[in-house]
Amino acid sequence: MADALVSALVSTILNNLDSLFREEVRLAGSLKTELESLQSTFTTIQAVLRDAEQKRWKNEAIKNWLGKLEQAAYDLEDVLDDFQSEARGSGSKLSTFFSLQNPLLFRSIMARRVKSARERVDAIAAERIKLHLETGVGEAVIEGNKDRETSSLVAESEVIGRADEKGEMVSMILSNATHHDGLSVYAICGMGGLGKSCDIQELDPLQRLLVEKLVGKRVLIVLDDVWSESRDKWDRLKQALQSGGRGSAVIVTTRLEKVALMMATVPFRRLGCLSNDDSWSLFKQRVFGMGTNEGNADLETIGRQIVQRCRGVPLAIKAMGSILSSKSQETEWLNVRDSEIWDLEDEGSRILAVLSSSSRNIMDLSKLPPLRSLILNSNYGFRSTSNISNPSNFIGNQKYVRVLDFHDGLSNAAFKSLKHLRYLRLFGSNVKALPESISSLHNLQTLNLQCCISLQMLPNGLKNLKNLKYLDLRGCHELISMPVGLGQLTCLRKLNKFVVGKEKGRGIDELKELALEGELSIGGLCNVKNSTEAKNANLIEKKNLRSLGLSWRSKESTHQQHGNDEEVLDALQPHPSLKKLRITYY
Template identity: 40%
Template sequence: MGGIGKTTLAQLINNDDRVKRRFDLRIWVCVSNDSDFRRLTRAMIESVENSPCDIKELDPLQRRLQEKLSGKKLLLVLDDVWDDYHDKWNSLNDLLRCGAKGSVVVITTRVEIVALKMEPVLCLHMERLSDDDSWHLFERLAFGMRRREEYAHLETIGRAIVKKCGGVPLAIKALGNLMRLKKHEDEWLCVKESEIWDLRQEGSTILPALRLSYINLPPHLKQCFAYCSIFPKDYVMEKDRLITLWMANGFIACKGQMDLHGMGHDIFNELAGRSFFQDVKDDGLGNITCKLHDLIHDLAQSITSHECILIAGNKKMQMSETVRHVAFYGRSLVSAPDDKDLKARSLRSFLVTHVDDNIKPWSEDLHPYFSRQKYLRALAIKVTKLPESICNLKHLRYLDVSGSFIHKLPESTISLQNLQTLILRNCTVLHMLPKDMKDMKNLKYLDITGCEELRCMPAGMGQLTCLQKLSMFIVGKHDGHNIGELNRLNFLGGELRIKNLDNIQGLTEARDANLMGKKNLQSLNLSWQREISSNASMERSEEVLCGLQPHSNLKQLCISGYQGIKFPNWMMDLLLPNLVQISVEECCRCERLPPFGKLQFLKNLRLKSVKGLKYISRDVYGDEEIPFPSLESLTLDSMQSLEAWTNTAGTGRDSFPCLREITVCNCAKLVDLPAIPSVRTLKIKNSSTASLLSVRNFTSLTSLRIEDFCDLTHLPGGMVKNHAVLGRLEIVRLRNLKSLSNQLDNLFALKRLFFIECDELESLPEGLQNLNSLESLHINSCGGLKSLPINGLCGLHSLRRLHVLGCDKLASLSKGVQYLTALEHLYIHGC
């Protein structure tokens, strides 16, 4: 049964802190009705890499997945499985064997035969909620914090309504959120006695409680919810995209002084509050996503079956004349549909949603198509060229050509006077926007993220005073192109990147940007382009940054290429108290950092090529009792002058209480790292050999990576002597490392050990035999390795996986291999 809580339980397991600590990787894949093995493999890779996978063929996809999973303890959740194709699941099981011992696969399904064919170790049948539990859930949602005497007169009716939900949590949540808005007894009776409870549609999986919840929505909410059926099941919907599509289709009406986006924000929140949206996530920077439960998606599709159509995979296109909204998902539209495919001449939405960036763009002439669909309001498509005839789409309000190979937008685009949203993300060869874009007075969203070939903005962008999103502004030198064009754009929100700040002449001009007046901005990226040599130019750079003070609501700040010696007062005095992420990059002359330790919400700090900085000391910590109270991740990259990082808080127990990960890269003079007990992951790359001595102070490490110490012949004595919980050790490109002596003797918790490109390493230490917990040993491209130690392998009773690749001088395996009684996978290649 759907809505019983299978996915919710799986999510609770997946997100539990104990589970996070136990597994190296956690992968979540929604299978649903599309169990295409290639799609599932790609989805798993993307989950691990947290980025799109551009591999198309199944074999290389499988190899990539095995590389990512090899030797790692994995929790894989396959949610909402319908197919029981035995061979397919056997193939997946074979792929997963490369993981470490203790890996787990969790499957949720409504179909019992699917569960049985998977041959699970444990099969849990989710039961309906008891009457008491059902009432408690409903009561909490419908009455909230109200005192019982305030709703006692509604309890009998409420219990009757709950009884009709049949113990299904999804139905109870929907009704509970609905009844919260109803205060009078006659309204409650109307729901209890509704004929919807008695209607049974043959073959329908839609719960009556969900239909009731929909029927009780206000009309404008009904439209907005139903439109969501245009997306596939389990699709991650972006809040801002939803709102702009609602706006484009006229589903949102102005109310008083509130703008359309503000109304859309309220509609989204109300639908979420009524449980129509689930998995609502906020990244802390204003980017919010959500999904539809599959039963809620079924409801939306049943409502819009004659108006909205979703064509997924390679299904044949069939559209009736009543269709108004069509979306293509995961199919390659190499050409526009023929006229016979588009009987509906009054389409309002035509959206092509790709699963990856390799879908070929339309390359043919789209003029005939645009001449037919003159009532189109929302268009998303990947093309090689937009024709001038796009101006025929007079009603177009939403245009998304992300990832297209277009060099410029046609000048006729400015004729789209109703256009509200223009998305050009990752149009990597786009070098020109229409010169009269200032005339597009209704434009509210312009996203040019990733359009790195753009060299200038059209003149007069400051006239687009309705803009609420402008992802990038390129500062020019001349009137109509300078920073002052931002002055009146005070509704801007989300992310803003300002490039070519070299073209600003001083403090007064910088202040013309009026960044302090842009209270909705969440993220600001300020970047200079040219290397500055003169003192006058450095002073001008300092003046410019001083004049670009943003509003205190800002959460993310990146400063790149700044050539001043000191930071402005608004940074030194911490007038941005809400910052969550800070990145300072390529600031070659800065000698002193602001007191970032005083920022209460700062989670991520990245310092790269701040070449004038010699010390991280008291002035960075500030005078707080607990410096850096929320910091979780710290990166020091290419800090060539940095000599010392001292923990002025003394023992280190009072500073960095939440710091979990430190990365130090290309810091040649840094000789010491302070002991920080909370750190679990440490990566040190191409830095001073002396800095490795600090590793011994990080006794809580679970993962350590040492990389690119080419002059090192031996690891410093006792470097990993006291690491009782270290589970993963990677030694990478220590090209002159000859021996490890007894460095590994005391790593009793070590489970995964990697030696990669250690050219001079001739043998592994005999002390390897003490690694009783070791499960995976990977030796890759160690050209000098001649043998594996006989005694060193004897004690590896837990070793399940041994990989040896590219070790030219390794003539044979030692006799010690016979003692690897737990070995399951032996992979030797290029030896």
């Protein structure tokens, strides 16, 4: 994953440099020279990245080189972002910045920062020669994920349950071995575990080696935790496996039913859930393995209730046991037992929630380095998401964060330094008004306020967010009206809720120039004075709208009949491509 991030980062930086050269900016003197040098260096690095990606797993030095390059690229991205943010903050084009009082001072400061970053990148780029990285290497070889490699060495005493399934599988193999002349393939859906790596990468030598090892021999092969759904790959492997002697068999374990159906030559076996006794034994093995908490009758009672909620899924039981093995307080166990994650209907989502609850409540986020993304929410129902005593202060110090997902209200101070923020989500926050400092987030592209059920007012300066593309107001039922000048957000494409106000700058005509897409719900149409005002919304030209809601209700006042509601409705005629129309309180 790291190498893919590096490739994406390098591409992003080259695009940013191209953008700087294309825009109306006078990049004179040393600043222009440094940026051109950076562009040349990153172009060279990009040419050898494919080779580095292929060799990363086998060469620790190359792995470290990619790590250094990644960090340097992030730091340079911050420098370029600072440059563009500061410049654009004073006008619509970068060129206007240089008409300020100190353009020479600005260029000098930027040139020094870019030079420092360029020297660091140059040093990293020079190391490619020592690492023998080549340019123009062909398609990368797909490597296995080392974290998913399994082993045939299993402590049998630690295996709990599955005795009946094991006996049934052995009986099937022995029975078919006497009656089957070809290769028998048995698939087990819901397991994972055994694998073997090989240094040979090319297909033909691998097949020939496998045939040489199997020819004429009666063998039992286990292919564990298979994920590939490619029938072509399986057919090529099966050709080699069929060189085994009469009665040979292959056991496949997989979590995917599609894989089991594709590979099996006899009906596959689907593993069921563990019994109550086996579930409790597995949980005890994990949570009381070192003798911790053992003998505490209260914890055992709560533990049995937690195990029941795991519904016999080994992965969930093991995860919960690992979490609780380090907790000795009854309240901590009760928090887990009473968590909302158990209410999730989908089993996959429930297991993911359980696993997620385990990298929680143990990380001191104040010790982390500067972050690019920070997601702190309570979607999984635990009462504490982190060890932050002052979240506003902590988030305010993350000045280079691009993505912020937070469910509690934040102070004005928290947003003032987040000038690089692109995505802000305050899902389900109980705030009535947002901090006005959100209006200074000039790079913000997405503002997600979904289910902020108490929200009444948006920031007055929202019109300053010139890069805003997506404003999600679903579930914001208490919203009184929109801030003045929303129509100035010419980049806005998704606006699912608009509440018409009475004052100038809050009217329905603010929608006129917005090229909106998808879903739009317009409320407060009782505040539209006449059909001319309604026609100015220009709904007839919004060909990318698919769903439209029209409501004459307003939080500010009850609907008073103007006598022209029918004319207003006529003037709100949408484009013929509309798929869904909903009219309420008309």
